[in-house]
Amino acid sequence: QMSEEELHERIRRAKSALGDRLVILGHFYQRDEVVQYADFVGDSFQLANAALTRPEAEAIVFCGVHFMAETADTLARDEQTVILPNLAAGCSMADMADEDSVEEAWEQLTEVYGTEPDAEGRLPVIPVTYMNSSAALKAFCGRHGGIVCTSSNAQTVLEWAFERGQRVLFFPDQHLGRNTAKAMGISVEQMPMWNPRKDLGGNSLEQLEEAKVLLWHGFCSVHKRFTTAQIEQARADHPGCKVIVHPECPMPVVDAADAAGSTDVIRKFVAASAPGDTIAIGTEINLVNRLAAEYPDRTIFCLDPVVCPCSTMYRIHPGYLAWVLDGLVEGEIRNQIVVSDEVAADAKVALERMLAAKP
Ligand code: 13P
Numbered sequence: 001q002m003s004e005e006e007l008h009e010r011i012r013r014a015k016s017a018l019g020d021r022l023v024i025l026g027h028f029y030q031r032d033e034v035v036q037y038a039d040f041v042g043d044s045f046q047l048a049n050a051a052l053t054r055p056e057a058e059a060i061v062f063c064g065v066h067f068m069a070e071t072a073d074t075l076a077r078d079e080q081t082v083i084l085p086n087l088a089a090g091c092s093m094a095d096m097a098d099e100d101s102v103e104e105a106w107e108q109l110t111e112v113y114g115t116e117p118d119a120e121g122r123l124p125v126i127p128v129t130y131m132n133s134s135a136a137l138k139a140f141c142g143r144h145g146g147i148v149c150t151s152s153n154a155q156t157v158l159e160w161a162f163e164r165g166q167r168v169l170f171f172p173d174q175h176l177g178r179n180t181a182k183a184m185g186i187s188v189e190q191m192p193m194w195n196p197r198k199d200l201g202g203n204s205l206e207q208l209e210e211a212k213v214l215l216w217h218g219f220c221s222v223h224k225r226f227t228t229a230q231i232e233q234a235r236a237d238h239p240g241c242k243v244i245v246h247p248e249c250p251m252p253v254v255d256a257a258d259a260a261g262s263t264d265v266i267r268k269f270v271a272a273s274a275p276g277d278t279i280a281i282g283t284e285i286n287l288v289n290r291l292a293a294e295y296p297d298r299t300i301f302c303l304d305p306v307v308c309p310c311s312t313m314y315r316i317h318p319g320y321l322a323w324v325l326d327g328l329v330e331g332e333i334r335n336q337i338v339v340s341d342e343v344a345a346d347a348k349v350a351l352e353r354m355l356a357a358k359p
């Protein structure tokens, strides 16, 4: 059994031996013991870009979850190797939309709406996938005139989609879809849910006729835990406190908060606050604790009193990082994430549309 100290020594040694041949990316939700080794720390949009900024690195070690590593592999040069330190680091939300169910929904929607553009040249439906989805679904969007979004550019992306389509099929996260569409003035009645187990997604033809955004039934198990009661409690306990939440939270929670945004927006919100301020945050605990430690002159706490880590992000333990880095030093690639050329070609189309649509 190796001590923590030996483990960290191994990581430091491998990192310095590999030098510029290696780049380590870390999501804001990663534990501090891992984040300390990241060359870039960011939200999922920033990390997708970061993968592009180091084309000379032979290996991209992604301390995050599976869909992020797939995105990096899709965008990286062919010669670059993307590594996920623990292959069990998935995302339960991404798993809620599988390719077959989306294809089937698409067939049904095509039957209802047809395929002909309207007088302004807008297609009947544009598929929009949240970054938190498999590469196969990004490829689906690439093939069908669709696009990818993250929580930091969802509104820009929906605007892009409505310039080209009469309505949107949004997956997998119902909450990000609903919160973003609502902020654009679309009413909840115009956002029916699509249940893949039911005919027409469980909707009537009239509902589909009215629909502007068809919402997949997915959700994030971390963010769905936040409630308006927690916000009321925070405001009662800390009069004058500010509340910011991630848009993966349910709509009533986002409505009751002072602000909502991606992990980087949350970080910037805290950075822009003043000493003495109190800020309650509705997102994953590792980010909240890191911000609280970075700004000791402010009161910063998580809205949920029960610690709520993302259990899959947490699966990237320093031990796995040491193991994949040792492999690289020895010339052995461990835990590589490979998106097939065929899937990557189409997924890249949808990702590049997103990168081109200004955030
Ligand atoms: P962002 O970092 O884009 O805000 O995404 C949060 C998240 O849930 C990542 O899985």
Ligand code: SF4
Pocket: 065, 090, 091, 092, 093, 094, 132, 220, 221, 222, 223, 248, 284, 310, 311, 312, 313
């Ligand atoms: Fe997936 Fe939620 Fe974890 Fe993000 S926080 S990786 S959406 S389960």
